[in-house]
Amino acid sequence: MxxxxxxxxxxxxxxxxxxxxxxxxxxxxxxxxxxxxxxxxxxxxxxxxxxxxxxxxxxxxxxxxxxxxxxxxxxxxxxxxxxxxxxxxxxxxxxxxxxxxxxxxxxxxxxxxxxxxxxxxxxxxxxxxxxxxxxxxxxxxxxxxxxxxxxxxxxxxxxxxxxxxxxxxxxxxxxxxxxxxxxxxxxxxxxxxxxxxxxxxxxxxxxxxxxxxxxxxxxxxxxxxxxxxxxxxxxxxxxxxxxxxxxxxxxxxxxxxxxxxxxxxxxxxxxxxxxxxxxxxxxxxxxxxxxxxxxxxxxxxxxxxxxxxxxxxxxxxxxxxxxxxxxxxxxHVSMAGIPTEASIIQMVEKAMPGRLLNVYAHSSGGGKYMAVLQFKKSQPSDEGRQRQAAILAFAAFPELKHVILVDEDVDIFDSNDVLWALNTRYQGDTDTIFIPGVRCHPLDPSQSPDYSSSIRDKGISCKTIFDCTVPYHLKNKFQRSKFMDVNPSRFAPELFNNK
Known part of the structure; x- marks a missing residue:
C-alpha cells in the first residue's frame, strides 16, 4: 500500500x-x-x-x-x-x-x-x-x-x-x-x-x-x-x-x-x-x-x-x-471464503504446525464448497498428513464439500496452476477419497435424494478429497522447470515499477 x-x-x-x-x-x-x-x-x-x-x-x-x-x-x-x-x-x-x-x-x-x-x-x-x-x-x-x-x-x-x-x-x-x-x-x-x-x-x-x-x-x-x-x-x-x-x-x-x-x-x-x-x-x-x-x-x-x-x-x-x-x-466469496480460510488454518495449525502453508476458498464454490490447501511435506513421515489436513478442513468448516491438496510450488490462487497439479500429480483411482453421507449445505441442488438415491436427505453430500500432492519419495521426479531469476522491471518498467 x-x-x-x-x-x-x-x-x-x-x-x-x-x-x-x-x-x-x-x-x-x-x-x-x-x-x-x-x-x-x-x-x-x-x-x-x-x-x-x-x-x-x-x-x-x-x-x-x-x-x-x-x-x-x-x-x-x-x-x-x-x-x-x-x-x-x-x-x-x-x-x-x-x-x-x-x-x-x-x-x-x-x-x-x-x-x-x-x-x-x-x-x-x-x-x-x-x-x-x-x-x-x-x-x-x-x-x-x-x-x-x-x-x-x-x-x-x-x-x-x-x-x-x-x-x-x-x-x-x-x-x-x-x-x-x-x-x-x-x-x-x-x-x-x-x-x-x-x-x-x-x-x-x-x-x-x-x-x-x-x-x-x-x-x-x-x-x-x-x-x-x-x-x-x-x-x-x-x-x-x-x-x-x-x-x-x-x-x-x-x-x-x-x-x-x-x-x-x-x-x-x-x-x-x-x-x-x-x-x-x-x-x-x-x-x-x-x-x-x-x-x-x-x-x-x-x-x-x-x-x-x-x-x-x-x-x-x-x-x-x-x-x-x-x-x-x-x-460473497470474499465474505464467506476468507473466514473459511482462517478457520481451516486455525484447526490444521493446531494439529500439525508448520505444514499447511496457505488456503484458498475458491470462487467456484462461492467461498464455501471448495478449498485448495497448499501443504508442504518435509520428511517421509509427512506422507499422509496432507489427507489428515483435508479431514480437519471439513471439521473446521462443515459446509465445505471439496478439498484439493497441492504442493508448495503450486499457486493456490491461480486456477490454471491448480488444474495443472490435478493433471500431472493426480490419479483418480488412488488419489480420490470419498466421505459419503455427511451433512453439508442445503443450497447445493445436487445434495438431494432426487439427484442420487445414495443421498438420504436434502443437504447431505459426498465430501471429496482430491490429493494432487506428489508422494514424498517421488518429489525429486516432479521438479518444475527452473527459469533464471531476474528483475523484469529493467526491461519493462511500465509493467513492474508500480508493483
Missing part, C-alpha cells in the same frame, strides 16, 4: 469509499438513472460481479449508483468486496495473507463498546413506524437481483441480537425480504447461525426478540460477521474480530425503540422485533416460487414459512448509502 493510502484510515463505509477512490481501477460511479428492480444488478453483472454469476461477468471495480428511481435522496453501492485484491486494500493486508490476518484476529478479539447517541451518526435522521406515511419499501432502495425475486432484499444487513437469557450478543448476515410497509421476512439456514438459536429460545418463551439491522458499515465488520462454528462458538461476538482487525473496538449505540444496540456509524439501521409464532410465505407478494440468487449460482426456492420482523423504526445518516450484493458474486 502506498504512503498516500496509509493516511486514509477506514472506519466506516464512507472512508472505505474514499480509500477506493484514491486507487485507480477500484471504484466507479454513475449518475445514469437506474431501476432498483433487477436493472441495477443486471448492470453490475457486467461491471464486476464475478463469482458464480452466469457468464458473461468479470471482476471489476466497486460501483455506486447516484440516481436510483423512486429514491431521490439515496444512493446504492455494490461490489465493495467483490475482489480479493480490494478486500486486501480495505483491510490493509496482502490478498494472499487475508486468512492469516483473520486467524490472528479471532485469537486476539477486541470487544465492542457503546457510545452515546450524540456520536451515533446512524441516528441523524429518524423515521418511526407509527408515523402515518411510514413505509420501509420507500425508505430503503433495496434492489432485487432478478425479475423472479420474491421481493426487494436487504442482502448486506448486519443483523444484531442477544440471547434473552444470557445477554450474549452476535452479528450475522441473513436473507431479508421486504414484505410490507413494516414487515421483513428473515430466512435462517437450519442450525447454521447463532441468531437462530436466540430466536428459537425467545419463541419457546413466547417473547419477541429485539433485533437491529445495520446496513453500510466498515467492511471489516462485514467480513468478520461471516465466521461460523466451531471457530466462533455460541456466545462469541464476531464484532470482536472486526475490532481486532482494526485494533480498536467497534462502536455500538443504543437503539431508539428496542432494547438492543446497532452499529453507531452505519448508513441505515432498522430497529424491530422477531415475532414469536408469526410466519409468512417468502414470495407472498410475487408468487414466483423463488427467493433470490444464492452463492452456488442458482436462485433459491421461496420458503413456505419464514419468521417475521416487525419494524419499529428506521434511522439513517444524512444522504445515506444503501449497500447491496449480488448473491452469487465474488463479493
Amino acid at each position: 502506498s504512503k498516500e493510502n496509509e493516511k486514509l484510515k477506514v472506519t466506516d463505509l464512507r472512508s472505505a469509499i474514499e480509500l477506493l477512490k484514491s486507487v485507480p481501477g477500484q471504484f466507479i460511479e454513475t449518475d445514469e438513472p437506474v431501476e432498483p428492480l433487477a436493472e441495477l444488478s443486471g448492470v453490475y453483472r457486467h461491471i464486476g460481479a464475478g463469482g458464480t454469476v452466469m457468464r458473461p461477468t468479470r471482476k471489476g471495480p466497486a460501483m455506486i449508483f447516484n440516481s436510483v428511481k423512486g429514491h431521490e435522496d439515496a444512493r446504492v453501492l455494490i461490489g465493495l468486496l467483490a475482489s480479493r485484491e480490494r478486500v486486501g486494500l480495505l483491510l490493509n493486508e496482502k490478498p494472499e495473507c487475508l486468512g492469516f490476518l483473520l486467524n490472528e484476529a479471532v485469537k486476539n478479539p477486541i470487544d465492542p463498546v457503546t457510545v452515546s447517541k450524540d456520536y451515533a451518526l446512524c441516528q441523524e435522521v429518524v423515521h418511526y413506524a407509527d408515523e402515518p406515511d411510514f413505509d420501509i419499501r420507500k425508505l430503503l432502495p433495496a434492489p432485487t437481483n432478478t425479475e423472479d425475486d420474491a421481493g426487494p432484499y436487504i442482502t448486506m444487513g448486519m443483523c444484531y441480537a442477544s440471547d434473552i437469557e444470557t445477554g450474549e450478543s452476535d452479528i450475522t448476515i441473513h436473507r431479508l425480504c421486504l414484505q410490507s410497509k413494516d414487515e421483513i421476512s428473515m430466512f435462517f439456514t437450519p442450525g447454521a447461525r447463532h441468531l437462530g438459536v436466540f430466536r428459537e429460545k425467545a419463541e419457546k418463551l413466547g417473547k419477541p426478540l429485539p433485533i437491529s439491522i445495520s446496513i453500510g458499515v466498515d467492511p471489516a465488520i462485514e467480513i468478520a460477521s461471516c465466521f461460523e462454528p466451531p471457530t466462533t462458538p455460541l456466545g462469541f461476538n464476531e464484532l470482536s474480530i472486526a475490532g481486532a482487525i482494526r485494533n480498536q473496538p467497534v462502536e455500538l449505540t443504543q437503539c431508539l425503540t428496542i432494547n438492543e444496540k446497532a452499529i453507531a456509524n452505519a448508513e441505515y439501521v432498522i430497529e424491530g422485533e422477531l415475532l414469536p409464532g408469526v410466519y409468512v410465505r417468502e414470495d407472498q407478494n410475487t408468487n414466483t416460487g423463488k427467493a433470490m440468487p444464492e452463492f452456488p449460482g442458482y436462485t433459491g426456492t421461496a420458503v413456505e414459512e419464514v419468521p417475521v420482523i416487525k419494524v419499529k423504526a428506521v434511522t439513517h445518516r444524512r444522504n445515506p448509502i444503501m449497500q447491496t450484493v449480488i448473491g452469487p458474486s465474488e463479493e
